[in-house]
Amino acid sequence: MPTPTVVLVHGAFTDSAIWFGVIAELHSHGIPVVAPPNPLRGLASDAAHIASVAARIDGPVVLVGHAYGGAVITVAGTTDNVAGLVYVAALVPEEGESLGELQGRFPATELESSLRRWTDSAPGGGEAVEVVLAEEAFPAVFAADVSAPVARVLACCQRPLAAAALTERATAAAWRTRPSWALVAGADRVIGPDAERFGAERAGAGLVEIDGASHAVALSRPTAVARLVRDAVHAVTRPPRR
Template sequence: MPPTAVLVHGAFADAAGWTGVIAELQNHSIPVIAPPNPLRGLTSDAAYTASVAAQIDGPVVRVGHSYSGAITSVAGAAENVVRLVCVAAYVTEEGESLSELQSGLPLSRLVSNLKEATYPAEGTEPAVEVTINAEAFPDIFAAAVPAAATKVLAVAQRPPAASAFTEMASAAAWKTRPSWALVAGADQAINPEVERFGAKRSGATIVEIEGASHTVAVSRPKEVAEPIRDAVRATS
């Protein structure tokens, strides 16, 4: 039995974004699950997704898209995780936040197109969460997705807690786990230079897809599935 691929979605989206990639992996007889990401903060999101992976029999290949690259850097340190794959993602160092990782490089268009709202948080004042302005969403987040679909996605966003961008990563699993990284060359949500920097620093095997948008898993599922398959094959 090959390792199980655990695909964790990023901010503003849900696990449906992995549909095409899941089909590709299943066609190659690779066990796969795509759990929901709570999007309530780096530490709690990493703990939740790590608990899902810990209940899988056998080894796990952790895959993270976007914000979940940071989650993968933290939760990938779990004992049964053997390989890491980051897709159009932030790849954080221990003690580093997403905001710090981006500092010194030009910010993506996403940063200036975020809309804040509040939600109830137990024991504290209302917490802040963010969404992408609906009119900017298609170009920034899903440029390669048909226009009719982006209109739906824009109003079905799953907002992350604003604290997810400032919370520091408690581990950097790529220091002890072989990793792969896919860079989306035309990403408007994360500056591709941020993706390249994190990928190179982690020593990952890097694949870059020229012209790919942030939703590369939706628009180019076969190409996204390939480094995941490579990680599984390297383990098997």
């Protein structure tokens, strides 16, 4: 099998820049990478977009999802050329489960009290609720192990998430038919380590935990994240034992 292309899918309140260090690490090992924008408009539509990105790639793909991006790759990962899934401080839903239901299994984190909401016009008419993290809360809640200047920049560059994405039910669970790996951020104050661990274990994912890592682990610990992604790439390209 040729070396898979890694498709990095960011989560809510950020963009593909959160993968900067991970991309550099993967490139240094000769692994091709694509880091498309995640629209953050809804689970079904976001997954359809990422699935279309994967389908356009010639050869196998390993999908990597951070946070809400984990839910997106769970649905998009049924695309024919997806060979594996990697979850980074991510939500890993079951088919038919919403993210609100998944997170509701565990004590609330600081996310809920830190959200700021507004109503905006929706495509095609009507209104939609969008959410971001309050700028003053962002550094401590999202990026506690990132330098203060960088955390402040991230806070003012947030991309909002359509709140409806939290109540949509996952239409597929690709981890049932694809090998998966997961990284739990031990000091995540957005999703929470217990929720990340539960989803990863339910999916039978190869699990790595990083004590003290914040929700922004892809930015603060890029070498560790890239190492897990490389493990996944190597595993899906290794010839089967006879």
